[in-house]
Amino acid sequence: MPERQLIQGNEACARAALAAGCTFFAGYPISPSSEIAELLVRELPRSGGVFIQMEDEIASMGAVLGASLGGRRAMTATSGPGFTLMQEHLGYASLAEIPCVVVDVMRGGPSTGLPTSPAQGDVMQARWGSHGDRATVALAPGDVGEVYALTIEAFRLAEMLRTPVAVLYDEVIGHMREGVVLHVPTPEEIGRRTGPLEPFSPSFLPYAPDAHGVAGVPDFGRGYRFHVTGLMHDERGYPTSDHATVARLLERLERKLDAVVGAVPPERYRLEDASVVLVAYGIVARAARAAVDQLRAEGVRAGLLRTRLLWPVPSDAVADVVGRAELVVVAEMNRGQWALEVERLARRSVALAPYLKAGGSVITAEELADHVRSVTRDEVAV
Amino acid sequence: MVLEVVRKETAPTPALGTRARGRAHAREVVPVGQPTAASDEKRLLRYEMMPHMLCPGCGHGIIFEAMLRALARRYETLDDVAFVAGIGCSSRVVGYVDACTLHTTHGRPLTFATGLKLARPELEVVVVTGDGDGLSIGGNHLIHAARRNIDLTCVLFNNEIYGMTGGQLAPTTIPGAYTSTSPQGNHERPFDAAALVEAAGATFVARAQSYRSREFEELFLRSLDHRGFSFLEVMSDCTEYFARTNRLGNGADLLISQARAEPAIEEDLAGRPTLQDVPARPVRPVMPMGVLHESSRQTLEEAMGLSGDRP
Numbered sequence A: 001m002p003e004r005q006l007i008q009g010n011e012a013c014a015r016a017a018l019a020a021g022c023t024f025f026a027g028y029p030i031s032p033s034s035e036i037a038e039l040l041v042r043e044l045p046r047s048g049g050v051f052i053q054m055e056d057e058i059a060s061m062g063a064v065l066g067a068s069l070g071g072r073r074a075m076t077a078t079s080g081p082g083f084t085l086m087q088e089h090l091g092y093a094s095l096a097e098i099p100c101v102v103v104d105v106m107r108g109g110p111s112t113g114l115p116t117s118p119a120q121g122d123v124m125q126a127r128w129g130s131h132g133d134r135a136t137v138a139l140a141p142g143d144v145g146e147v148y149a150l151t152i153e154a155f156r157l158a159e160m161l162r163t164p165v166a167v168l169y170d171e172v173i174g175h176m177r178e179g180v181v182l183h184v185p186t187p188e189e190i191g192r193r194t195g196p197l198e199p200f201s202p203s204f205l206p207y208a209p210d211a212h213g214v215a216g217v218p219d220f221g222r223g224y225r226f227h228v229t230g231l232m233h234d235e236r237g238y239p240t241s242d243h244a245t246v247a248r249l250l251e252r253l254e255r256k257l258d259a260v261v262g263a264v265p266p267e268r269y270r271l272e273d274a275s276v277v278l279v280a281y282g283i284v285a286r287a288a289r290a291a292v293d294q295l296r297a298e299g300v301r302a303g304l305l306r307t308r309l310l311w312p313v314p315s316d317a318v319a320d321v322v323g324r325a326e327l328v329v330v331a332e333m334n335r336g337q338w339a340l341e342v343e344r345l346a347r348r349s350v351a352l353a354p355y356l357k358a359g360g361s362v363i364t365a366e367e368l369a370d371h372v373r374s375v376t377r378d379e380v381a382v
Numbered sequence B: 001m002v003l004e005v006v007r008k009e010t011a012p013t014p015a016l017g018t019r020a021r022g023r024a025h026a027r028e029v030v031p032v033g034q035p036t037a038a039s040d041e042k043r044l045l046r047y048e049m050m051p052h053m054l055c056p057g058c059g060h061g062i063i064f065e066a067m068l069r070a071l072a073r074r075y076e077t078l079d080d081v082a083f084v085a086g087i088g089c090s091s092r093v094v095g096y097v098d099a100c101t102l103h104t105t106h107g108r109p110l111t112f113a114t115g116l117k118l119a120r121p122e123l124e125v126v127v128v129t130g131d132g133d134g135l136s137i138g139g140n141h142l143i144h145a146a147r148r149n150i151d152l153t154c155v156l157f158n159n160e161i162y163g164m165t166g167g168q169l170a171p172t173t174i175p176g177a178y179t180s181t182s183p184q185g186n187h188e189r190p191f192d193a194a195a196l197v198e199a200a201g202a203t204f205v206a207r208a209q210s211y212r213s214r215e216f217e218e219l220f221l222r223s224l225d226h227r228g229f230s231f232l233e234v235m236s237d238c239t240e241y242f243a244r245t246n247r248l249g250n251g252a253d254l255l256i257s258q259a260r261a262e263p264a265i266e267e268d269l270a271g272r273p274t275l276q277d278v279p280a281r282p283v284r285p286v287m288p289m290g291v292l293h294e295s296s297r298q299t300l301e302e303a304m305g306l307s308g309d310r311p
Helices: A009-019 A034-047 A057-069 A080-096 A123-128 A144-161 A172-174 A243-255 A259-262 A283-299 A314-324 A338-345 A365-378 B039-046 B057-073 B089-096 B109-119 B131-137 B139-146 B195-202 B209-224 B237-243 B251-260 B300-304
Strands: A004-008 A022-025 A050-053 A074-078 A099-107 A113-118 A138-141 A164-170 A179-181 A225-229 A267-268 A276-279 A302-306 A309-311 A325-332 B078-087 B100-102 B126-130 B153-158 B204-209 B230-235 B292-293
Touching: A004 A009, A009 A034, A009 A074, A009 A099, A009 A144, A009 A172, A022 A034, A022 A057, A022 B109, A034 A050, A034 B126, A050 A144, A050 A325, A050 B109, A057 A074, A057 A080, A057 A099, A057 B109, A057 B139, A080 A099, A080 A123, A080 A164, A080 A338, A099 A144, A099 A172, A099 B230, A113 A172, A123 A138, A123 A164, A123 A309, A138 A144, A144 A164, A144 B237, A164 A172, A225 B039, A243 A338, A259 B251, A267 A283, A276 A314, A276 A365, A283 A302, A283 A325, A283 A365, A302 A314, A309 B209, A325 A338, A325 A365, A338 B204, A365 B126, B039 B057, B057 B089, B057 B109, B057 B153, B057 B209, B078 B089, B089 B100, B100 B109, B109 B126, B109 B131, B109 B139, B109 B300, B126 B131, B131 B139, B131 B153, B131 B237, B139 B195, B195 B204, B195 B230, B195 B292, B204 B209, B209 B292, B237 B251
Parallel strands: A022 A050, A022 A074, A074 A099, A099 A164, A138 A164, A225 B100, A276 A302, A276 A325, B078 B100, B078 B126, B126 B153, B153 B230, B204 B230
Antiparallel strands: A004 A179, A099 A113, A138 A309, A267 A302, B204 B292
């Protein structure tokens, strides 16, 4: 049984990558994510892994995709400005179905912003940062232990669904130290890469989907000769501009990610009879949980829906919880990003009063409880 | 007469030893110039990708055929050879090779190739790029790949223009040349790609021409054999945009203009009036061809302790 250790969020992320079988990291230094690279550069070569510091984040993401096509479990870690530079290659990975994991330790933005202050400003970037219609996966751990668990899960999902998976957490989680048990994941938790179902032949189709809608693209240099492109392609992998083929491809790439929703369920805290529902993720959820306890002590029927999955949105869970509430408070450290999704899923009669804070400091339980008190006093009788 | 490639060798050719990478499906190399079986290189083509998208007279087709000839001399099949390309006319040719082919994003093929090579050092990784792809949007990656001396072969097709997007100014366009984004004539100085990459640390640098594809073929094989970052610039011609906009004639005229830009043979062509020289129109500079730099130093994979040998 592994022992409890006092470690930092970024360290937990790097440990999880190693536990999940990651053998390739390419990155570029950026606060507040650099500890991930600094740990992996020491650990990876010991077990046959490869670490390379590239010339920028565009190159880092390119190298990750090249290594992944070579058959490695590959990742990078960055923060907002670097995540922006990676977006074109993330779109490429989605379309060409190349597995990879990108950790974004969020800081205040836009631009260089607040390099070492926490924020949750990259939620929409993780969804719409790359051009074109593209479905994405983004996980949002809420503490150091969950950084470990969800980074392992990110690799499993990326390899199984052959898609980029982003892990988003803020600077506080990245630098906070907590006592966690780093359990050794089971083979099921690590998962397997979806690969080709048949041996190579001249009629082999590298982009033919399996029963789950995932293309079993082979690794390079394993006896399969095939083409990979960022152009729209048919099942042979060859460029096409046939409208029906392209429409089918885009729909499949979106549909195959439906499996993620069931794999990363939200946490429901004191929601059974809740009329005031707080919705939060990441570090904010810790304050929201404390705020729920404070409000409950005062007789307010408050509860928390903590999502660990930002994209795709767990629509059914959100709609269910929000549908039974009278007041919904989305709390996040930005100007209102995931709040838009909750608003989309809420019925018209629900009162929405998001608590938004962008500026580089965390949301506290006291200010969140105060916000709920003032809203309930002013607007609705709960 | 037989025309010799001008060589400016700065170091003697080092003994490189036997190379193991990409050789699982290799064959005894057939010397350049010695005939192979008729149409031997065509077995390496992907016919289902035809018709190709190159324009009539485009130099890229000549270069591509020479690449295939070289590969056919060395390999039975290309199972362990990966071609990585960016975006542009040159980059499209990798799709026509029956190998592991990766058509990446604009300017970034060297980044994908770096990851692939470090992940799988035993593979032969060839990057195909263009002057816009490799020297403009991807210039940063080019100098860093050269600096690292990673064991890749990078072939840069230089047609001095952006062909795929409609003939815009490139960082290699010669001064005074007209393009769709330099209608007053190019005001900028072009890059000397070979000099740039040599300065950045590449250990094999050569320049060839579509005009003399046999020499290109030989230089391509030498690039593949070199241990370390090999950079092979090959001068090509865009008939559709560069030639038309600058009234330089057809594909054949352009090949002669390439010949006249090379010191070893310009004399032989001095009396040939075929080139449609127009006064005040840009003229291609004379530039050295052949192996421009060859040296030996530790590769990135060696420094990282990664073995390129097959078990």
